[in-house]
Amino acid sequence: MLKELSEIGQAEQARRKPLQLRCCQAAGCLSAHGEELASALESQMDDHSEVLRVGCLGLCSQGPLVCADGPAGSFLFEKVKPDQAAEVVAAARGQQRPGLQLGDLSHPFFVRQHKIVLEGSGQVEPERIESYLARGGYQALQRVLHELKPAEVIEAVTRSGLRGRGGAGYPTGLKWSLLAKASQPQKYLICNGDEGDPGAFMDRSVLESDPHRVLEGMALAAYAVGANRGYLYVRGEYPLAIRRLQIALKQAKKYGLLGSAILDTNFNLQLELRIGAGAYVCGEETALIASIEGKRGMPRPRPPYPPEKGLWDCPTLINNVETFANIPAILSRGADWFASIGTERSKGTKVFALAGKVLNTGLVEVPMGTSLRTIVEEMGGGSPGRSIKAVQTGGPSGGCVPAAELDTPVDFEALQKLGSIMGSGGMIVMDQADRMVDVARYFVQFSMEESCGKCVPCRAGTVQMHRILTRLCDGQASPADLEQLEALCDMVGATSLCGLGQNAPNPVISTLRFFRHEFENGVKHGS
Ligand SMILES: Cc1cc2nc3c(=O)[nH]c(=O)nc-3n(C[C@H](O)[C@H](O)[C@H](O)COP(=O)(O)O)c2cc1C
Ligand code: SF4
The missing domain is CATH 3.40.50.11540 (NADH-ubiquinone oxidoreductase 51kDa subunit)
Structure with missing residues (x-):
């Protein structure tokens, strides 16, 4: 069996054609006609070229994506339509095709990544074990x-x-x-x-x-x-x-x-x-x-x-x-x-799902310790139109890091110090048009709706927090509401049974810490 496995991998490598078109077949590109695109590309193949139906190529915002590797070099084709298949193949062979949108593989979005978890993504054909064995x-x-x-x-x-x-x-x-x-x-x-x-x-x-x-x-x-x-x-x-x-x-x-x-x-x-x-x-x-x-x-x-x-x-x-x-x-x-990769206490890399008000959205894998600025400004290309106001990390259990703290290295400890958490890797960029009270309310609403209801602090506390946040969003809050909100954050965080309730106040606490004036605006303008 051992010999058989390595033979399968070697045979797979040996049968590779000189020109390979890696066509993304992950959910994002498939939802934009990625399947039709792969079939259209396959219809253009000859003895020297092949289509590999691979997983995520990373830059999801520009999908459907095709990456070509061949004697003419490597190219990334973005937003490709199935009826452009012949043009893609011609361009991959080195012919000029101005109608196509070419990605920049030397962009920091790609070159600042250090792929361990994602090293096979976009390379391996996920439905063929032979492809994994070959790597x-x-x-x-x-x-x-x-x-x-x-x-x-x-x-x-x-x-x-x-x-x-x-x-x-x-x-x-x-x-x-x-x-x-x-x-x-x-x-x-x-x-x-x-x-x-x-x-x-x-x-x-x-x-x-x-x-x-x-x-x-x-x-x-x-x-x-x-x-x-x-x-x-x-x-x-x-x-x-x-x-x-x-x-x-x-x-x-x-x-x-x-x-x-x-x-x-x-x-x-x-x-x-x-x-x-x-x-x-x-x-x-x-x-x-x-x-x-x-x-x-x-x-x-x-x-x-x-x-x-x-x-x-x-x-x-x-x-x-x-x-x-x-x-x-x-x-x-x-x-x-x-x-040897990462920071003293956070080793290796972390995959983030970069989303929100940022030019390049998609998946990035970076060494622990990479600054938020590098991720959102350099790799993500910054926020189109307005400047960045905050970055939310850690989802409903996390918090909002203000733009002034963008040089923070991303690791478990540094984000915690800022009242956020690394969490599983969600990273949502917000710009100056976003109101932080709305953001806090959104996440509390999420926790409220997802609360299983087993313990009172989370079941009832998130509802109360949500009511106060709604009044703050509407400019209808009383001065006592803000005090009450802070007391609820303490109580829900300290007495809930599981991490959902224990962390539900985090998005409120972190936005209050850095954007208190926006909450106070919701009080001052009340009737
Ligand atoms: C409300 C809540 C939701 C969670 N969701 C996930 C999840 O989707 N995936 C996950 O791996 N861990 C999740 N966790 C953490 C898990 O309880 C657990 O710590 C984790 O799976 C352990 O894996 P790790 O040691 O590899 O991180 C969640 C925790 C809480 C409190
Ligand atoms: S804290 Fe956990 S156990 Fe308690 S209600 Fe919320 S989700 Fe359920």
């Missing part, structure tokens, strides 16, 4: 299963400094070692692909673009912690990610990369897909576990934490999609390599 896929698993003991894998992940990418930044190696110590014979692992933050689509993109990377990361984790069953929990609103995972799971089983006696060893792993119904709270780990168990997705108090008592009361490892996607690279290139 060295499953080599880390093969080597680890034959050469490393589980404890050595955990040691490498610990030394890499990787911290969970789902929001809280918990050290991954430490979480794995808790699991490994558990004596129960049945352990589970779960990949959290719920991704409910407004504006966030990092995990969806990774699952759509490079699903085998996540499966390989999960298999490595399962081997390290001693789990033999696992689940991928993905929200139902992600049908393409679900379909590609189903295909990937089937292919991995067929090649002996999942199931029994994986890669001719005594390691076994069964992975299954579970589809969530789209409640934001189901991303919270205990609610997610309840949902997999077939119960209503509601959080429960912790401790006990999932590594102690998780799925069906068994020790359970739960990690985010991006966390798992980092693992194959760490184990193939080494912990020291990974630890």
Whole structure:
């Protein structure tokens, strides 16, 4: 089997044609006729050229995107229509075609990126395991299963400094070692692909673009912690990610990369897909576990934490999609390599979904410690028309960083100091036309609507906060309202049962801290 896998990868490389057109088939480009475009391009191919149906090429705002690599060089074609297929092929062969919109591959949007999690996105054909194998896929698993003991894998992940990418930044190696110590014979692992933050689509993109990377990361984790069953929990609103995972799971089983006696060893792993119904709270780990168990997705108090008592009361490892996607690279290139990227306490890279009032929207992966200014002004191209007012990070659990703090390096600690969080990677740029009270109200409304209702502070407190914020937005607030709002923030944050309620006040607290005058305007102008 081992020989067979490397032979498949080599055969795949050998059959590559000199001119390759990588046509994005991720959700964004598909929604803009990307499928018709791929078919139209295929109809133009000859013996020396081929179309690769790849995942996300990153610059989603300019889709549908096609990247051409051939003897005439590399080109990025933007906003391509299916009836331009012949022109794209001619341009890719080096002929002048002024009707096409050419992207600038030397733009900071591309060159400032450091791709680890996204290195296969836009390169690999997500529906063909051969394409992943040709890029060295499953080599880390093969080597680890034959050469490393589980404890050595955990040691490498610990030394890499990787911290969970789902929001809280918990050290991954430490979480794995808790699991490994558990004596129960049945352990589970779960990949959290719920991704409910407004504006966030990092995990969806990774699952759509490079699903085998996540499966390989999960298999490595399962081997390290001693789990033999696992689940991928993905929200139902992600049908393409679900379909590609189903295909990937089937292919991995067929090649002996999942199931029994994986890669001719005594390691076994069964992975299954579970589809969530789209409640934001189901991303919270205990609610997610309840949902997999077939119960209503509601959080429960912790401790006990999932590594102690998780799925069906068994020790359970739960990690985010991006966390798992980092693992194959760490184990193939080494912990020291990974630890050399980023800041002292936040290692590696982070994928952000850049959105809002910014020229270039899409996915960017940058080393931890890159400044917000670099991301939104250099890579994002700044805000068209007006100047940037603030950047929201961390979604409904995060906060707004004012433009004056744009030189802040993005890492777990620095954003926390500013009252925001890195969160899972949503990054929304706001300009001078945006009113910060509206922004705070929007996020509180989101938390209010997504509250599961189990505990009073969150269920009732978010409603009260929302009412006051609505009065502030309408200029109808009384002076006591502002005081009441601050008291509610303290109470909801301190007494809610889970992270949803505990963090719901964050967007209010951070906007009050930096834009208090806008809240006061809502009071002064009241009747
Ligand atoms: C309301 C709420 C929603 C969450 N949603 C997600 C999510 O969509 N994806 C995710 O990985 N973690 C989410 N988390 C964090 C998870 O509970 C958990 O910490 C995470 O999956 C652990 O993975 P990591 O260590 O790799 O970050 C959420 C937490 C809360 C409180
Ligand atoms: S804090 Fe909110 S979401 Fe969490 S358990 Fe309480 S009511 Fe449910």
